[in-house]
Amino acid sequence: xxxxxxxxTTFPKPRSVVNAVERTMRYYGANPGRSGHKMSLKASxxxxxxxxxxxxxxNADSPENIVFAYNCTTALNFVIKGxxxxxxxxxxxxxxxxAVLRPLxxxxxxxxxYSIADYSPDDEETIDNFRNAIRPNTKLVICTHASNVFGxxxxxxxIAALCRIHGVLFCVDAAQTAGxxxxxxxxxxxxxxxxAGHKGLYGPMGTGILAINSEILPESxxxxxxxxxxxxxxxxxxxxxxxxxxxxxxxxxxxxxxxIKFVMKKTERNIEKYESDLALxxxxxxxxxPGVLLYTDSPKPHRSVPVISFNIDGLDSEExxxxxxxxxxxxxxxxxxxxxxAHEFFGTQDSGTVRTVLSVFSTREQVDYFASSIMTxxxxxxxxxxxxxxx
Amino acid sequence: xxxxxxxxTTFPKPRSVVNAVERTMRYYGANPGRSGHKMSLKASxxxxxxxxxxxxxxNADSPENIVFAYNCTTALNFVIKGxxxxxxxxxxxxxxxxAVLRPLxxxxxxxxxYSIADYSPDDEETIDNFRNAIRPNTKLVICTHASNVFGxxxxxxxIAALCRIHGVLFCVDAAQTAGxxxxxxxxxxxxxxxxAGHKGLYGPMGTGILAINSEILPESxxxxxxxxxxxxxxxxxxxxxxxxxxxxxxxxxxxxxxxIKFVMKKTERNIEKYESDLALxxxxxxxxxPGVLLYTDSPKPHRSVPVISFNIDGLDSEExxxxxxxxxxxxxxxxxxxxxxAHEFFGTQDSGTVRTVLSVFSTREQVDYFASSIMTxxxxxxxxxxxxxxx
Numbered sequence: 080x081x082x083x084x085x086x087x088t089t090f091p092k093p094r095s096v097v098n099a100v101e102r103t104m105r106y107y108g109a110n111p112g113r114s115g116h117k118m119s120l121k122a123s124x125x126x127x128x129x130x131x132x133x134x135x136x137x138n139a140d141s142p143e144n145i146v147f148a149y150n151c152t153t154a155l156n157f158v159i160k161g162x163x164x165x166x167x168x169x170x171x172x173x174x175x176x177x178a179v180l181r182p183l184x185x186x187x188x189x190x191x192x193y194s195i196a197d198y199s200p201d202d203e204e205t206i207d208n209f210r211n212a213i214r215p216n217t218k219l220v221i222c223t224h225a226s227n228v229f230g231x232x233x234x235x236x237x238i239a240a241l242c243r244i245h246g247v248l249f250c251v252d253a254a255q256t257a258g259x260x261x262x263x264x265x266x267x268x269x270x271x272x273x274x275a276g277h278k279g280l281y282g283p284m285g286t287g288i289l290a291i292n293s294e295i296l297p298e299s300x301x302x303x304x305x306x307x308x309x310x311x312x313x314x315x316x317x318x319x320x321x322x323x324x325x326x327x328x329x330x331x332x333x334x335x336x337x338x339i340k341f342v343m344k345k346t347e348r349n350i351e352k353y354e355s356d357l358a359l360x361x362x363x364x365x366x367x368x369p370g371v372l373l374y375t376d377s378p379k380p381h382r383s384v385p386v387i388s389f390n391i392d393g394l395d396s397e398e399x400x401x402x403x404x405x406x407x408x409x410x411x412x413x414x415x416x417x418x419x420x421a422h423e424f425f426g427t428q429d430s431g432t433v434r435t436v437l438s439v440f441s442t443r444e445q446v447d448y449f450a451s452s453i454m455t456x457x458x459x460x461x462x463x464x465x466x467x468x469x470x
Numbered sequence: 471x472x473x474x475x476x477x478x479t480t481f482p483k484p485r486s487v488v489n490a491v492e493r494t495m496r497y498y499g500a501n502p503g504r505s506g507h508k509m510s511l512k513a514s515x516x517x518x519x520x521x522x523x524x525x526x527x528x529n530a531d532s533p534e535n536i537v538f539a540y541n542c543t544t545a546l547n548f549v550i551k552g553x554x555x556x557x558x559x560x561x562x563x564x565x566x567x568x569a570v571l572r573p574l575x576x577x578x579x580x581x582x583x584y585s586i587a588d589y590s591p592d593d594e595e596t597i598d599n600f601r602n603a604i605r606p607n608t609k610l611v612i613c614t615h616a617s618n619v620f621g622x623x624x625x626x627x628x629i630a631a632l633c634r635i636h637g638v639l640f641c642v643d644a645a646q647t648a649g650x651x652x653x654x655x656x657x658x659x660x661x662x663x664x665x666a667g668h669k670g671l672y673g674p675m676g677t678g679i680l681a682i683n684s685e686i687l688p689e690s691x692x693x694x695x696x697x698x699x700x701x702x703x704x705x706x707x708x709x710x711x712x713x714x715x716x717x718x719x720x721x722x723x724x725x726x727x728x729x730i731k732f733v734m735k736k737t738e739r740n741i742e743k744y745e746s747d748l749a750l751x752x753x754x755x756x757x758x759x760p761g762v763l764l765y766t767d768s769p770k771p772h773r774s775v776p777v778i779s780f781n782i783d784g785l786d787s788e789e790x791x792x793x794x795x796x797x798x799x800x801x802x803x804x805x806x807x808x809x810x811x812a813h814e815f816f817g818t819q820d821s822g823t824v825r826t827v828l829s830v831f832s833t834r835e836q837v838d839y840f841a842s843s844i845m846t847x848x849x850x851x852x853x854x855x856x857x858x859x860x861x
Contacts, residue, residue, distance in 0.1 A: 080509060087501035087510070088717060097495045100721065104488045104674060109801065110478035113808075115791055116801035118471060119478070149540035149676075152694035152716025177700065178716060181693035184703040277717060283495060285540075285676050285719025300691065302572035303543030304808030309568065310819065312575040312810065325543025325569060326479060326668060328676025328719060330491065400506055410500065410507035417504075417695030419703065428701065 081409045081445045086227055086255065086386055086416070086436035088277045088284055095337040096281055103333040110326055112306040122329055129336035130319070136339050137272060137290045138263040143318040146289040147327055151254040152178040154273035154289035157322055158250045159183060159221065161297020165190035167218040170209060170247075172233055173197045173424045174226040177417040179252060198226075198424060200376070202234045209238050219248045224256040228416045228434060229375050229425055230358075230386030232260070239268035248295060254278060257288075258338075259354060259384050261347045264292040271297075279350075279438075280342060282335030285328045291318065299324075345439065351380055354437050357446055358385035361435065364450035365389055370457040374425045374432070388425075388432035391457050396431040398467035399456060403433075405466055407452040411435050472800045472836045477618055477646065477777055477807070477827035479668045479675055486728040487672055494724040501717055503697040513720055520727035521710070527730050528663060528681045529654035534709040537680040538718055542645040543569040545664035545680035548713055549641045550574060550612065552688020556581035558609040561600060561638075563624055564588045564815045565617040568808040570643060589617075589815060591767070593625045600629050610639045615647040619807045619825060620766050620816055621749075621777030623651070630659035639686060645669060648679075649729075650745060650775050652738045655683040662688075670741075670829075671733060673726030676719045682709065690715075736830065742771055745828050748837055749776035752826065755841035756780055761848040765816045765823065779816075779823035782848050787822040789858035790847060794824075796857055798843040802826050 082090045103125065111122035130142035139145060148154040159182045163169060171179055173195050183193045196208040209220065220242050225232040235251045242249035250271040253262060257272075258279025264272060270293035276286025302314040303324030315321060342350065358378045365371045370392040378385065391399050400413035414431040415422055422428040435449070456463055473481045494516065502513035521533035530536060539545040550573045554560060562570055564586050574584045587599040600611065611633050616623045626642045633640035641662040644653060648663075649670025655663060661684035667677025693705040694715030706712060733741065749769045756762045761783040769776065782790050791804035805822040806813055813819040826840065847854055 080507075082500075082509070084500060084505050084507065084510070087504045088499065090499040090509070092495060092499060097492065100495060101488065101492045104483060104491060104725075108479065108481040108483060108675075109473075109475060110675065113478045114475050114801065114803040115788065116471075116475065116795040116803075118473070118481070118801055119475070119803075149544070149719070150716035153540070153692055156692045156694065156715075176695060177703075178694035180703050181695075181705050181715070185690070185693050185705060275717065283719075283721050284499075284501070284717050285722050287716070299576070301544055301547045302576050303547065303569035304567060304572075306808065309806035309808050310810045310813070312568075312571050314572050314576060324547075324572070325541035325678070326666065326675050328540070328674075328722060330674050331676050331719060331722065334495075397506065404507040410505065410509055412505040412507075412510075415700035417697065417700050419701045422701075 081448065083435040083437065083441065083449065084410045084412050085278070085438040086434055087412055089279065089281055089438045091440055092281055092283065093338065093341045095341060096283065096334040099337040100283055100330045100334040103330045111329055125329065125333045125336065126327065129332050129339065132336055132339045132343070133288055133290065136343060138265045139290050139292060140265065144291045146291065146319045146322045147332055148287040148289055149285060150287040151252065151273050151275040154287045155179055155252060156182050157289055157300050158271045158273060158297050159219070160300045162219050162248060163191045166216060167191050168214050168216045169193040170196055170212040170217055170220045172222045174223050174233065174421040175221070175418065176223060176227055176252065176254070179221050180420065195420065198231065198233060200231070202237065205234060206237055206241060209241060213245050213247060217247050219250060221250045221252065223252040224260065225384045226418070226421050227255045227386065228418050228421045228432060229388050230378060230383040231375055232383055235269065236267050243268035248293065255384055255386065258342045259347060259351050264290060276331070276335040276338065280335060281338035283331045286331040286335045289322065296321065350439055353439060354385040355380040357437050357441055357443065358387060360443065361446045361450060362387055365453060368454050368457050371453065374427065385437040386434065388434050390430055390432055391453065391460060393460050394464065396433045398464060399433045401467040402456055402463045403452060406463065409449060409452060472839065474826040474828065474832065474840065475801045475803050476669070476829040477825055478803055480670065480672055480829045482831055483672055483674070484729065484732045486732060487674065487725040490728040491674055491721045491725040494721045502720055516720065516724045516727065517718065520723050520730065523727055523730045523734070524679055524681065527734060529656045530681050530683060531656065535682045537682065537710045537713045538723055539678040539680055540676060541678040542643065542664050542666040545678045546570055546643060547573050548680055548691050549662045549664060549688050550610070551691045553610045553639060554582045557607060558582050559605050559607045560584040561587055561603040561608055561611045563613045565614050565624065565812040566612070566809065567614060567618055567643065567645070570612050571811065586811065589622065589624060591622070593628065596625060597628055597632060600632060604636050604638060608638050610641060612641045612643065614643040615651065616775040617809070617812050618646045618777065619809050619812045619823060620779050621769060621774040622766055623774055626660065627658050634659035639684060646775055646777065649733045650738060650742050655681060667722070667726040667729065671726060672729035674722045677722040677726045680713065687712065741830055744830060745776040746771040748828050748832055748834065749778060751834065752837045752841060753778055756844060759845050759848050762844065765818065776828040777825065779825045781821055781823055782844065782851060784851050785855065787824045789855060790824045792858040793847055793854045794843060797854065800840060800843060
């Protein structure tokens with residue numbers, strides 16, 4: 080199967096990642112940070128090593144500033160729910176995922192409001208939109224680093240600086256960019272970075288990261304045993320214990336550690352270059368097919384990540400993806416991609432889109448086969464429509 | 471290494487569990503419930519199969535009543551934070567873990583109060599204590615099924631019935647009992663059951679379950695993309711999507727599924743019998759050693775789970791566990807076990823305890839070696855004390 084659904088999760092994973100998960104389950108499967116015996120200490124070491132590598136990777140202050148979470152959504156909830164209180168206001172971009180939108184929507188009941196600053200392909204305009212959306216009671220700005228549907232990037236470093244000037248905390252959702260676009264926390268005004276461990280960082284599903292670059296800390300959303308200060312009924316206030324309650328996903332974190340090391344070895348610059356070149360090739364080939372609708376300009380490094388959304392005129396996005404799966408053995412995602420605002424912005428709220436996302440394991444041959452498959456589908460769409468309906 | 475730290479997490483895991491994790495990572499590593507291609511459908515099937523087996527295991531209404539969470543702590547937070555509002559009162563037992571205590575403590579700021587009903591070895595007294603603690607504004611009772619430190623069981627079915635009579639919701643923390651003590655939701659008045667996937671269910675760390683047996687549903691604590699109703703800014707209200715936001719721990723859940731199947735095949739009755747016999751053997755051997763302090767009566771099936779806490783007179787619990795690790799290659803946990811109330815109740819808040827927890831992989835030979843090691847430590851404690859200090 081040709082897997083171009085890397086926006087949902089990357090596949091395959093590097094061999095080192097799979098091996099680390101397996102090794103941890105077979106040999107080091109004790110609970111980290113709870114007991115003092117050698118297997119538990121080994122488990123703690125694995126956790127710490129991943130924290131250290133993640134801190135180095137994002138250029139965070141210290142390993143303790145790396146918090147492990149179930150997924151990026153949970154990390155975002157930690158920030159949003161931990162910072163915003165009754166009477167507060169938040170600003171988000173018009174490309175946000177439901178992982179940002181739904182927590183904020185739920186907080187309306189608690190007297191928290193939010194505004195949407197429109198994305199524009201012109202960075203100046205985007206910055207203006209954010210500036211205009213900030214109010215005296217704005218406490219937090221949350222912005223995706225790049226759209227999970229259309230791949231376009233937002234100038235998060237500039238928005239972060241704008242927020243710092245206005246005394247507003249800034250959180251970036253780097254789910255689609257970590258591992259592809261370099262981020263240096265120490266060199267930016269980003270306060271909180273949330274990301275998935277299982278996408279561009281090539282870790283297993285069930286891993287997310289909240290990297291903290293702020294003195295102001297969100298209140299904890301989930302409290303429980305931390306293996307520290309056990310006699311205290313209050314959640315410890317120190318990092319990372321403040322946010323890490325209960326048993327962590329040790330095998331997942333062991334895998335994530337290898338994923339981060341894999342990306343560090345390849346370097347994000349090289350990954351970005353490789354994937355951008357492939358994405359451009361794909362875009363140009365799709366662009367030449369008359370019935371194909373594309374929604375963005377040609378992908379450019381520094382302006383977008385290798386995510387391309389399209390449709391074939393006369394076919395639903397779901398039909399196209401079903402035909403790709405059944406007849407061409409190609410995996411993509413279709414429909415709405417948990418980001419209704421982004422679809423509204425690009426006018427695809429009714430049609431959805433077929434989304435292709437590349438990874439370091441994608442090849443030119445796969446891209447060419449994909450493009451020729453789309454050409455075939457476009458040519459025989461009437462006949463192939465039945466394939467989709469028959470299922 | 472002899473691993474008697476199964477209260478923290480069980481080790482080893484059944485081979486089928488490790489294999490399922492590895493297989494999922496290697497062959498079915500797509501995001502479940504997001505895309506429509508065959509690999510994603512296979513991933514969804516794995517999730518559903520685990521839900522189905524867990525529902526059957528706990529005798530829940532339907533697979534949808536099984537919610538996957540990061541760990542038991544998260545599941546407990548989902549219930550506690552999702553049910554209790556300002557002005558509400560909760561009741562907990564005196565044996566609760568910090569996973570219950572700390573969320574409640576944090577909610578004091580939001581005007582939520584809680585009372586503690588004392589555990590008693592006499593069930594009638596325990597029931598009386600719970601009855602007396604219930605107030606007109608009591609909305610939720612949370613009770614551990616068995617103490618994670620001392621192994622003693624609480625009569626949760628009876629407390630559940632009491633709660634139903636008083637119109638109070640009841641949540642059981644089955645972290646230490648699921649997989650050892652049978653629980654049938656349909657036959658009980660338990661509204662919410664929270665448990666870890668990586669203890670008696672033999673799944674990987676990073677898995678927890680919230681099983682719902684109530685028409686009244688907690689509000690969701692974490693919102694985000696669910697792969698369903700994507701155009702809706704509100705979190706879906708249906709189960710399990712209501713509580714499952716973002717990418718789940720698919721490899722972990724695949725492993726958990728095999729763990730549950732492993733327990734179902736062995737049957738909990740047989741597991742309970744096997745572990746109780748071993749625990750009794752261990753208890754009796756320890757009891758004969760003059761310097762050993764035990765805190766509970768002899769373990770009995772239906773009255774306790776195979777968790778034994780003890781100390782050696784003249785040694786800190788940490789010292790004993792360090793000596794066990796360094797000199798005898800035995801893994802146990804020492805200190806306070808994230809359950810300060812339980813330690814207060816048994817008078818071990820200063821000393822902590824050495825905790826041994828058995829699993830189906832524990833053997834009589836291990837128990838005998840363990841007991842003889844304790845005998846040796848007790849005999850040469852002055853000399854061995856140095857071992858602990860030297861580290």
